[in-house]
Amino acid sequence: MAQTPTLQEVLDVVEDLWPAALAEPWDAVGPVVGRRDSAVGTIHFAVDPVSEVVEEACAAGADLLITHHPLLLRGVTTVEAGTFKGEVVHRLIESGCALLTAHTNGDSAVGGVNDVLSEILGLQDAEPLHPAAEGLAEEGLGRIGTLPRGTTLGEFAATVFGILPAVAGGVRVAGDRDGFVQRVALCGGAGDSLLSAAREAEADVYITADLRHHPASEAREAVRGRRPYLIDVSHFASEWLWLPAAAQTLDRALADRGYDVEIAVSGINTDPWDFFVVGGP
Amino acid sequence: MAQTPTLQEVLDVVEDLWPAALAEPWDAVGPVVGRRDSAVGTIHFAVDPVSEVVEEACAAGADLLITHHPLLLRGVTTVEAGTFKGEVVHRLIESGCALLTAHTNGDSAVGGVNDVLSEILGLQDAEPLHPAAEGLAEEGLGRIGTLPRGTTLGEFAATVFGILPAVAGGVRVAGDRDGFVQRVALCGGAGDSLLSAAREAEADVYITADLRHHPASEAREAVRGRRPYLIDVSHFASEWLWLPAAAQTLDRALADRGYDVEIAVSGINTDPWDFFVVGGP
Amino acid sequence: MAQTPTLQEVLDVVEDLWPAALAEPWDAVGPVVGRRDSAVGTIHFAVDPVSEVVEEACAAGADLLITHHPLLLRGVTTVEAGTFKGEVVHRLIESGCALLTAHTNGDSAVGGVNDVLSEILGLQDAEPLHPAAEGLAEEGLGRIGTLPRGTTLGEFAATVFGILPAVAGGVRVAGDRDGFVQRVALCGGAGDSLLSAAREAEADVYITADLRHHPASEAREAVRGRRPYLIDVSHFASEWLWLPAAAQTLDRALADRGYDVEIAVSGINTDPWDFFVVGGP
Amino acid sequence: MAQTPTLQEVLDVVEDLWPAALAEPWDAVGPVVGRRDSAVGTIHFAVDPVSEVVEEACAAGADLLITHHPLLLRGVTTVEAGTFKGEVVHRLIESGCALLTAHTNGDSAVGGVNDVLSEILGLQDAEPLHPAAEGLAEEGLGRIGTLPRGTTLGEFAATVFGILPAVAGGVRVAGDRDGFVQRVALCGGAGDSLLSAAREAEADVYITADLRHHPASEAREAVRGRRPYLIDVSHFASEWLWLPAAAQTLDRALADRGYDVEIAVSGINTDPWDFFVVGGP
């Protein structure tokens, strides 16, 4: 008969799926709040450990909140509740809800953020844009692969828009609307550090988030109107896509070990933007 | 009778209007290409020294291109034309067109980017968000001021959208559409470094560009749904507004010294984004 | 009628007594755990926020634990309970007990650690060994003053031993047992950074803690057997002396504002040493 | 017939015994004072190159003083006799006595400080706590090994006290006096950098010197009252034990090469502490 695992037992399964060794050196992944011997009957997945999400998880009686983004990426010397991060720590501990981060390890792993994006878009022969220093050949940041059939940039951008969860604002595109695209590079979340990797991989188009004026402008000037084109999407939306897949993967892995855990994915939009004003595309 | 000035004579006038001493320590402002004794009969203003803009200026026979953004912010050890920056250097020198940068000095100065934004929005009693280390009390980065009459965030965002030149994508807003706003902070271009200054200045809303997920999310969490709200606009659009004002100011200052120069403002949209896909606001 | 203050109201009083601005730049003082609007009816003072102390405070129902040493001097990216610091955070939040650090601000302030040591030893005309960069002339690290009557080093060391709370190990002395001492320098806690200041202040003897072989040896060689002699005491013991005085001072300051709070001083010895083996002095 | 070696010939033998390549990168080992062609008929061993030791060696007519601690660990730009290090340089050169340092190379080498401590305590299967980056598997900092028969922490601390030369102060112990110990980690001199290595090696007890409040307290909290226990001894005493063994080893190595040298070990206690005051263990 299925058992309720401890936090430690869940951590062991998570380490198998999204090994901490795949995280970037500057990252801070793993457990952030919680006791390793506490029982974990329900798990909540979300992108951001913000107040509204924490409130949702605690209200739902979750024992563990797994987020993509770290709460404490830069070290803190206080967790008093006057800061929003301290407030989150207090709320979680008072509710007996643990917090776990799967960030760049969740990006790089097989079945991680980038693999999920790649699969939803139907890329073939996808491989990492920046292979992991240590790890399998399939692991690393970003992905580059090929669409089964080429299309126009305009059509492809509409496809990208269509697969993403709705947020305020849309998908910005740099390039010729009628340009042909088939070779696709992508990086969920902020991927400006891979702009030149996408160019060197001879991508027709590069999908990522949080592109600012100067990196985008310099990347476009570097190719002088040619490829790769750029598609800038919501940071949140590009990473949210991973949550249902991650929940399902974890669910199976726990079941395989004889554990019975209820897993939910947060439906809260934590993109910081609430609405937008636009004249028309 | 009016005379055609040399580049050196134009530089002297520019130094009066937007003194190099107002530039941030990391910035690189002043002349980038050109001979100081060449005659400057026509001046072209633009935000970005990108190929299309340079082409436009050279094709129009401009003797001087003044841009807000530096071509060579980070030092280069080559200007060969295989790099886009080297190509720009070649094109300009071959066409006899000089290049001049007025960047953070143009932001901070009286009558600079932020003052123009502030005036177009009708702010009263505006003062710098981050006063210049050296300089007048009216000089510095960003501005904070008060609308003559309070309004809702939704109305105000529509106003902001309306004053900006059209680019692909719109204006993203974080906050309550019906929330009251009257005290406005702003910073043309990328202003995430002033997010806490806007909060400390007790702004109801902060307008800037290039806000990425994490700074925006953390800024919103820090106030837990309350003010300042955020309005994220196009980096290019927010700075383009300065160009007509700057052109007019320079025109008058040159005329005051008896110089006759033809001044034009580039109409090219150098926002890197060509189109966008959106479902609706 | 006396009222129970909130944590914020206690923080305001603490800031008056031991201002955060007096802390060294590398230090991390102020609130570490707790909600600012929670009621503080009982306060517990201790030197170290270690498990046993936290247990004592929580068991006693304390609402606030004030310690001299910071729990999180170096920033942490996790507070999960598998680390001892995370365990402390969990225990405190689960018990509703806040935590506050008064460290180098508590050393430097008037009435702080060094002043208390100085008074108990009866030093006259005491002043800081290293005056605070900003603050009153009476504030700063360490103290230097004069005994009303000179004595021998041996006698004085016995006096020092006598005033300190009992810990495992005694008081180590470098110098001539019969040497005359009257001018006394001291620094509660680890004070090797002030060894040369004590020499330059022409102290006959310098009392501090945590002196290692090389600093002590070099300091003695520098004076070639002459003064200042050195007295090395327990780090914990030298700082514990401050607790009763600090408790009393805070009690009065709270009462002056009409607050009624119960204050206790921990009796737990957090010197890390449990026993010692010795042949005889 | 046996010959008197030159300093260079002694240096060659020393390099075989305690190779300079075993020294830590920050260390400064090898000859410090002396002429390589001078005859070395008598050698003096000591822990510290302090005035009293140098005086003893010179008075005894030693041609070479070998110390564990470097005189000039941090580079000096003067050796004028007004500084104690300059005074030592003058005294040595005036007396024709060379000075040689065998520091972390003497710690790490086979037969070095840690091996001697390990042997005197009767540890079996001892190996380095932190193996040397380059060198044999038996070389490195610290040692970890097993007592033939387990004992209590109290008994073992008494044993440790008993084997060390007498200094002012005793042996401080953190842990349960009746706790069982058999697996022993040790590091002569200041060994706080190996505290976590001792824990990871699953030592029951770790013996070292110069443990300050915070490292000791944090190390004890990390194991929450369990093992490794800590035994803090005199820095000088822990390293002095090496001297007779080192003298004997060097004596044999010189004799093997047909050299006749008289070797003495300093009896001066250079622990900086002259006496201590204690109420009782």
Next chain:
Amino acid sequence: MAQTPTLQEVLDVVEDLWPAALAEPWDAVGPVVGRRDSAVGTIHFAVDPVSEVVEEACAAGADLLITHHPLLLRGVTTVEAGTFKGEVVHRLIESGCALLTAHTNGDSAVGGVNDVLSEILGLQDAEPLHPAAEGLAEEGLGRIGTLPRGTTLGEFAATVFGILPAVAGGVRVAGDRDGFVQRVALCGGAGDSLLSAAREAEADVYITADLRHHPASEAREAVRGRRPYLIDVSHFASEWLWLPAAAQTLDRALADRGYDVEIAVSGINTDPWDFFVVGGP
């Protein structure tokens, strides 16, 4: 029939002769000015990209100037013509003359500066003083080899003087005029970083340029009047010797690929010194 190559085609040949990978990490080699698709019918070689040399090349209608020294070793944020480097950039672009640097790659390569010096002096079995980190055993900085017949330092210095192009000032020599020399170390240009390498290689004499008082004095003191002696030559002169050889090598390599290019070597003395005053040797 022979063809005129493009700049890109010349760059490909240069990369074969003097690979960029041989350059030191701090160096900046490769193309500096020019368009890769421009035709290169005439090439000019020189040591320094100074105004007079650039004037000569442009006046001669050169399409490419290859210099040993980089124009922009430290990155620049402007090339306006008010700086001499900017003036050179303008002059070259206006004349359609490209600029290419072959600096430490030209020193280290087979057939580079040091090999040419070595051959002209008739050294046998020459090998690098400081082998390249990556590359062939024959590649690296400086050379060490043997004269077929030993001679006196005085005679050898006269030979060195005789092979160098005439500049203001002569050849300075440290050492015994009658001392025997046969093993010769050399480094074209400023070679003080190889002074100890020359000593360790047991050279009788080391030839280099730009030796200042302190490095030369310390190098001579280190050997206390013995070898290696030092010969200090003109930086320019020592590197100029490479130009005819480099021109010839490039000419052949281009011809081998079926290209027809006219190659000239600048005769301008760019040693900064115009004349000198001397009493007699």
Next chain:
Amino acid sequence: MAQTPTLQEVLDVVEDLWPAALAEPWDAVGPVVGRRDSAVGTIHFAVDPVSEVVEEACAAGADLLITHHPLLLRGVTTVEAGTFKGEVVHRLIESGCALLTAHTNGDSAVGGVNDVLSEILGLQDAEPLHPAAEGLAEEGLGRIGTLPRGTTLGEFAATVFGILPAVAGGVRVAGDRDGFVQRVALCGGAGDSLLSAAREAEADVYITADLRHHPASEAREAVRGRRPYLIDVSHFASEWLWLPAAAQTLDRALADRGYDVEIAVSGINTDPWDFFVVGGP
């Protein structure tokens, strides 16, 4: 009746003449070897503390050697006699001869190296090129002044050559032999750091030593053949000129305090170059 001073008493007088506070932050001035209570009956002055000079001083029975250049500018961790600096330390201590450095304090002070050069050349209204951060207006590095009558660069270079002590090699000059010079900048020793200061001070000619190819070439290019011209002299020769003046000044200052000391100036040429080969000026 006149007395023989101690080293300490000589140090006091030296501090008055050439205060240590005038030394550059990177410099190491003051006593290097010796006992402060030893008698100083004879003092020897020299530029460099090299073996031959030290031998001369010791052979002459000097009690104190004062040199311009520091023996230990970079800190040393050994003074064993196998290094030349260690050999010098041994020789001096064995001979009872102290060593004192007056380096950049001797450059900057009134009556220092630069003032002496300036006076010998007859400059009027001379003032520092780089005024000392703290000190009198007359103190600082380099000097700039005016010749009573202008002359040609060729004539002036001959004058400079004529006043310097004879060394191997002559005086190198960059500029027009017939160019007019009247405003003269100078810096004894290596003065490339003041090249731009000389230009900004509008000197006609700048005299200094140790100019390497690149600084000299760039300085000449920056003025494009115009002034300041450059005169490169021997580092040693330019500083030796100070010795007789310094000896006389110290002699008087000691006599003023009633001390009787014999002072000599070394006649050894410590320019590292022994001879030179030249075809003719």
